[in-house]
Amino acid sequence: MRSIRLFLISSILATLILFNFVAALQGYQSSMREADTLFDNQMLDLARLVSNLDVSSASSKDLRLGNNLSFQIWNESRLIAASHNAPVEPLQSFVPGFEYANFDGYRWRTFTRYEVPLDRWVIVAERTDLRFVLAENVVLQSILPLLLGIPIVGLLIWIIVSHGLRPLQQLSSALRNKGANDLSPILSADSRIELDQVIESINGFIQRLDRVMEREKRFSADAAHELRTPMSALKVQLHNLSEEIDTKHESFHQLQEGVDRMQHLIEQLLSLYRATPEQFAKNCETIDLYGITQDQLASLYPSFEEKEQSIELIGDSIEIEADKFALETLISNLLGNANKYTQRGGNIVVSVEDLGSEVCLRVEDNGPGIADAEKSRVFDRFYRVDSNDGAARAPGCGLGLTIVSHVADLHQARVEVKDSSFASGSAFCIYFKKKS
């Protein structure tokens, strides 16, 4: 995934650095050329000055100019004056103009001048290394701020780009913070021309989605209602039939099981439908999780008794904010699941535990358990874990844990599937936020 911010900051900074540094190099080269001309002009002045020197005085014959400069005055092949560091041989051939020479272990820039009225040759020399260092130091002082400014420029670019991208971030967080059932259009108080089109498209999409959901809601409600009535009638007819014919017949059992399964499926579909965020109208109230679990356990106790399963409830009263109906659906599905998938005579432990900021409802059994690969899939719609002990024959449609997951989501609770503390089996943990 590519970051717009990183792209903008890196490419703007790289462009700035590239052009500034290349310009600095260009500036360096032209400044050095200018500095060279300046030093040459200084040598011209020096030569003019030296040519008028009074060579009769003793002091002028051994003039000290500094280590970077040297001169000689020649008259008809005779050295008549020189600086202290000049050799006795001519520094340069007697040809007027600029040249280079090597003496005293250094390279020198030389200028030769013939002074006609005095019949003198004047040769002045300047050390190239020192004049180069001097020129370079001056030029580099102008480049240094360019380099030191780069971190500041980088910081400024970062701030500007971040500021420029803020509307995009605001739009992104507005979309992220939208509730699951919030299908209201996005309003942007601080809109930008570039984002208006995006917001318009998203709002159009939300509107279409809202209409589709409304249609689906009506269809589901109608279908559920229509299905429930004939199913009840079918159950009554089946009951009547059981009194008229021989109920020991295998086909009759299969018919009865089929009708039970279908009724369960319709009930689960209705529960699932009610537990979807779009349909769910949360009526939160303070509920004692331990108490409601106890009630659900009592109502389902005959199922556990029938399979000779031992069930134990551990814990104390702990209050949470929840929707009573939804919570009952969640607990009954968890208990029903444990009952269905635990073998005859198995053990089931239900616990309500206070974890400080959270409350954990844990239902664990010593059934066959769930393979690691399947743990993430058990909350999928219509997914059923394969079982070798015949549990799959129990009425079920693979919606129970999907409903559990939906209800948990509606209460901002976490669901985890773990291995049971028994030798085998699984444990379902629902972590609710504790009532503050």
Next chain:
Amino acid sequence: MFLNSVILVLQEMIEAALLISVLLVFTHLFQRSWDKSFVLRTSWVALSIAVGVLGAALYSYYTPQISEMFDYVGQEILNASLHLLSLLLVCLLAFIVPSAQLAKNTMGRARFAAFCMTGIVMFSIVREGSEIIQYVGGIAGQEENFTPVVLGGFIGAGIGVSTGVLLFYGLINLSANWSFRISLALLCLIAGNMGSQAVLLLTQADWLPFTPIAWDSSSALPENSIVGHLMYALVGYEATPSILQVSIYLLGIVLIVISPLFRKAWPQQQSLVGKA
């Protein structure tokens, strides 16, 4: 000092930046068809730079000892070996990338490709980095040279890295087809350059015979001019290359051209990188 420092650092940095950019473009182009793990996308770059810098520091520290090896041609031999190893890894990559793309189960191959890229960049940084460290460390130690050398080093590094960044973003913002073509062409030049440099170093070390020069373009484009230095960094330009150098340069290009990367990936990469 300043200009010398700029040229040396720029030459080494631009070579490494070019290589990293091209490999990052390949990673970007194929990341969707390889896998989405963090390992493949970015961490190989960080790892190779970190290990490369460490290697460069060790190399420059032990340079006196290395130089004395193999009858005082140890440095040439080591540099040539690093070039050849990089060339080998570039060729392996050219053969691995399309396989990784074509096969469904790509995790192992993608990791191997990341391994190859880590090696290529790491060897490159060891080679180029050690030269920079030796130069800057040697000259910046003299007080009067410190400012020009360090300043020149920063300017050279800045231009080199910026060129790499702009090249990377320029390439990934092209259409997938053009991005792939240009990166592949650059990879060919990099491979050729690596082979040619290895031959030059082995010839200098007397491990390979001298062969006649293929051409002399020193009057048209001198090697020690700024453009000459840049061309050396970009395409391995030599004003007077030997016939053997040119042959190995061309062999490097041919190896990439005959690789599956060139042949098989070409018609299919549109559908894969199109999603990127």
